[in-house]
Every structure is written in C-alpha cells, then in structure tokens.
Amino acid sequence: MAHHSIVDLYTELANNPDKDFGWDKGLQNALNHDYKDAWVKQIPSDVWAYCAAVGNPFNAGVFNTGDSVLDIGCGAGLDLCVAALLVGEQGRVFGVDVTPAMVEKATQHARLAKLSNITVLEGCIEKLALENDRIDVVISNGAINLASSKENVFAEIYRVLKPGGHLYFSDMIKDENSPQTGCCSSNDSNNSWADCIAGTLKGDELIKMLINAGFKDTQLLNTNHYKTSASTIGASFSAQK
Secondary structure, rough: OHHHHHHHHHHHHHHHOOOOOOOOOHHHHHOOOOOHHHHHHHHHHHOOOOOOOOOOOOOOOOOOOOOOOEEEEEOOOOHHHHHHHHOOOOOOEEEOOHHHHHHHHHHHHHHHOOOOOOOEEEEOOOOOOOOOOOOOEEEEOEEEEEEEHHHHHHHHHHHHHEEEEEEEEEEEEEOOOOOOOOOOOOOOHHHHHHHOOOOOOHHHHHHHHHHHHEEEEEEEEEEEEOOOOEEEEEEEEEEEO
C-alpha cells in the first residue's frame, strides 16, 4: 500500500466533502445505512456531509452508557459523534486517523457537536498509542481495508480491548457474486488501495484473520448495497476478545 496516496486522497476529502470521489457519502448515505433520525437531529449537518460510511457498525452490537469506544480510521469524526451520544458523558470516545487534515476535521466536528468526551489522535492503525486492555468497544468503518497489514491491525485491536470487549466494524470485501472476482494484483495503481479496491479480501479471509488474532464469536453479520467498484461490496462484522 502506498501510504502517501491514502493521505493525499483523504486530505482531499477532508477539504472537499462535496467532490465526487466515485462512492456514496453524505447524509443520504448515512440514512441508506440505517443511521438513526435521533442522531441526525443531534449532530450538526456539516458533520453528516462527510459520511463516507460503507456500513453501520452501530447495528452490530450494544453500546452501553459509560463505555470507552475506539474508532479505527475515524476520518472526519461522524462515527465518533454517534458513539459519544451512545455512551453518554460518562463514556470516553477515542479516534485514530493517519491523515492530519482528518484529525483536525474530526476535532473540529466534535467541538461543533458540543461533545466533550471525544479525543482524536493522529497515528497509524497498525500501531495504536493506547495501553493494553483499555477499550470496551472498537469500531471501524471502511478503514481496516486500507491497512497494508490487516493482521497487525487486528492484533493491535485485540491488545487494546478489555477482556470480553467487542469489535464491530464495516468494510469492503470481495463480492463473490460479481463477475469480476479476479484478485487485485500488487501492480494495481496506488489509488486503488485508497479507494478500497486493491487489498480487498473475501469475508471468510477476514474471519480467519480475526480468529488468528485471538478473537472468538467472529461473525460476518451482513452485506449491503455499498460498492466502491464492480468487484467489492460493503459488509459488517463482529468479534469478541
């Protein structure tokens, strides 16, 4: 994966949320993924403009008042704001993103939404700056796919989760019903990494990685309408430490 191409693409998205990047985003995209009307009312419309969700990790399990939540690859911070509403003022929400412009945008959006329990960290999702056994729930939405080593990401998520903690994430997988099921080769352009096409795995390959990282109760919960290419489809997963 060319790290710089991902930072470039997501810097552009941070600065130009209305630009057509070839995939759905904005409030309508969130509503298509069953983001709740109550959240739409409570979070400013400026934040919803950045919703590039590929699924809805909040439908994957329970978020309790007072929980600590970590969003891996938090982007402009919409899911941070939703998580902050779900865990309440007693909860803590952390976001990690590699793109400085997105970290800045997510921090601004947390302030705009008047949510004081959000902390946004700049860093790589393959090496998290959080201590062991710290987090109740880890979420991610279209970001793990961008990592060159998904094994490292899952190992780090496992490390920072409390025993019994949950991982709920949505991401792009290979659409096995697509006529174009050919593997993306390493010769693909750098941009196809950033668009979630190259490096995309089948659902059962991700499940195997989760099990290898130590997770139990691993499930591919559903697939949805979301496409970044003819050969990919959005899917949601859950797993427990």
